[in-house]
Amino acid sequence: MSSELLYLKEDTYFEPLINHWYAWPYLLPPVTASRYIVNTHRRIMQSFVKNYKLHIIASKETVLTGGEFLNCTEDQLQDIQSLITELDENCGDLIELSDAVRLLDELLFNHTSGETIEYLYDNIPDPLKGCVELFLDMEHRPSYRLIEPLLYRSSYYKPSLQSLSFGLLSKVEERPFVLSTPRLPDDKHMQVAAEFNAPIVDEIFRAREIPLSAEKVDQLFKGYEQTGGLSYRDFFTTEKSTFFHEPVEEGVRLRYTGHAGFILETKEVCILVDPIIASRDADNAEAMIGHSELPASIDYILLTHTHMDHANIETLLQLRYKTKKVVVPKNNGGTLADPSLRLMLQQLNFDVLEVDDLDEISIPDGRIVSIPFLGEHGDLNIRSKTAWYIEVYGKKCFFGADSSNPDRNLYQRLGKIFTDLDVLAIGMECVGAPYTWAYGALHTKKVPKNIKNSRRLDGSDCEQALPMVKEFNAKQVCVYAIGLEPCFKYFNGLEHEEDSRQVQESNKFLAACKEIGVPAEIMFCKKTITLK
Incomplete structure (x- = not known):
């Protein structure tokens, strides 16, 4: 008797965990991982144990989302104490x-x-x-x-600390914020004690496209410890997604995939830039691009920098089985604040190509070029950042991510080489957090308050971005969604209000582009961009 065939459900969301915390790039290299595990994870958990009432109050304040407060209940106090004990014993x-x-x-x-x-x-x-x-x-x-x-290659790199967490959007009001709270087993999730390179990982996510027999699903999970209130069978269905990938027959198709992500396709090549593909349910299925709309094979994933909303391990692991090559910027060669993206992703079994400024990669009827990236890293000497220029079939696109423009001479020079852009995409996150929000755990001495306040993770504002439009002679401008998309709140934390400076600068930028005759708009969740 033949077994029924099962697909991974459309609303399944996945969180890779390291020592019970959401995995972001700096938790992979042994030395930076040690600093964050000790100076962030353990410190926040100890604070919760010492004063859990303050954490509970703070976690209910939307304005404090993203702060160092555990989103846990009084009933979980002993669970957090147990995690501290486990950390001290295992780490x-x-x-x-x-x-x-x-x-x-x-x-x-x-x-x-x-x-x-x-x-x-x-x-x-x-x-x-x-x-x-x-x-x-x-x-x-x-x-x-x-x-x-x-x-x-030392004992300090510990894949044994890795595990997998799965949830269903239909079971939660919204995905919980990922960075400030460890993942405890609960009745709305399933945790699997498997490393990121375990064969089960690629098999699970391939099941979005190629169904598995019920017997195969049972076999996959056999032998892996599972905790939480959901069973692995809860994540599979006999119904295939009604969404599917539409091949490109001719020309170039450019689609915005949400946050800072784009997918560029021709008949011969598929390129993703900074992909974060969120899971979707019935409420947002039409508004968002999902995994089922991606092609069966991805030639290149281009990553602009190491921040977790651009080099997103959650999404990368889900795309690994279909990705031929990941292209990343070169790092500084062993500095604490700038670990190698190439080495990180090689540990996760990706085929990785590392490029320097203005290096070129040939693609069918075109090329990919890495473009110097200034700013957004708190003046730290971080080299692992690049913007991307893609030229194919004569169409030219620039993906600037969170680049800022403190030295306009750079874009004056670049504009003479890469001119007449069809699309310029840029973020407007012009009010970033103090750089210590991301890098503070790496410091071994207290950073003075005036330095924190001065050195921030700022991207461009209108005054910086507009000269880029002019120097590149851009025909069309796309502004990233700057935290306006509710589906990405689980890592953005705060949602920008209409009176926030980021939104005001974006609107000012749109008006300035209109004044010089360049169409510009703020992206949102899912959109096909016409290359004129």
Whole structure:
């Protein structure tokens, strides 16, 4: 008797977890992971245990979404204490590695003579011995670089801390915010004790397109510990999605996929830029592009930078089975704040190509070029960021992500090389958080308040973005949705109001583009952009 065939449900949402917390890029490299696990995760959980009532009150305030408050109940107090105990027991060596970073910083801070530092190798803290190179810059200031590939091959890289969480949009009012609260098993989710590279991962997500027999589904989950109130069978259905991918027969098709994502297709090639493909239910199925509308094969995924809303592990793992190559910007070579995206994704079994400024990749009837990216990283020396220029069939598109424009000379020079754009896409997140919101855990000394307030994760405003339109002689402008899409609130946190500066600057930018005769609009969830 033949088995029924099962598809993964359209409203299934997936969260990759590391040590019970939502996995974002800086939790993959061992040294940065150690700093965040100790200085963010453990610290926030200890704060909850010490003063859970404050966290409960704060978590109910929408304006505080994204802050360092656990969204847990009093009944979960013991669960959080158990996670702290588990962290101390299972991550003792990572705690020591985090402390070693602090001790190494102190060691180098105290070397002020400018003379040779070779004698300091003997004093490097044990967890980092053999994994760092010490050096002096041209002003005789000491620093170090991490030998990242060696650290991934050490005991400090722990795939055993990885697990998978699944939920259904039909079971929750909205997806909970992902960054400030560990994922505890509950009656609305299922957690599976499987690593990100486990064969089950690709098989589950391939089932959106190619159904599995009921016996195969049972076999897939056999042997994996599962917790939570949902069963794996709850995530499968005999009904195929009514949405499907429509092939491109001729020319170029450009579609906005939400947040900062685009998909560019011709008959010969498919390219995704910064994809975050959210799950959808009946309420938002028409408004959003879902996994079932993507092609069966993706030639290139282009990532602009390492922030989790652009290099999104949640989406990347769901696309891995159909992706040929991921293209990423080159990093600084072992600096703490700028770990290698290439190495991260190679650990997750992606075929990765790393590019430098203005490197070119040939594609059928066109090319991809990496474009220098300024700003949005709090003035940190982070090189892992690039905008993308795609030219195909004579159509030219620039995807600027969160690039800002503090030096207009850069775009004056670039505009002479990459001119007459058909589409310029840019974000207008002009009021970013203090840079310590993303990078604070990496510091080993307290950052003064005035520095926090000055150095922010700002993108462009109208004054910075408009010269880009002019220098590139753009025919059409797309502004990213800047947090206006409710379906992405689970990682955006706050929703911008109409009087927020981001919205005001976007509207000002639209008006300025109209004044110079360039059509411009704010994207929203799903849209096909006509290449004129």
